[in-house]
Amino acid sequence: MSPALSSAQARYLRGLAHALRPVVLVGGKGVTEALVAETAAALEIHELIKVKVAAEDRETRDAMIAALAEGTGAALVQRIGNIAVLYRARAEKPLIALPR
Template structure:
């Protein structure tokens, strides 16, 4: 599997299993920065997620909703629309990663 792309315009971020493990460890102590409410995935939310990812590269997002399939679909939609990789999903919380265009903070392991 190819490593995470440095160019944001080259499509979605693709991570190796080692990189996913590394990012899950990095995300462990993070608090959720954003919460998806009853309105679902709006353009404004996608923009906020994009801004948060540019600033932090690795974020947690809380997804409201009781139906697991609906939450999973919302998480997949949010990751796809923001161009981020879904690192992990636990219950109502998703961890998203996208390298910053301006200032990279997180150095991913190779392979």
């Protein structure tokens, strides 16, 4: 289950994500177990990541992003075109302190 973010928290995370480059690329095979595991590992390291989805259809992109967020337990912060921003706090020693 993905955590719910307030509008202030989402705005703060969007600001932090602005300068980031995509860490995970979703290709033609779609969302696989290996991709979910790799995304979870990237979230554990960075907490806030950009994901680039290579799908031409908007509904397909939305479904892939939703499946990736659901599979990793991350919150979808933002989606613009084929780029999505995902956030999941670390269990121990979080890097990002969210505003209340």
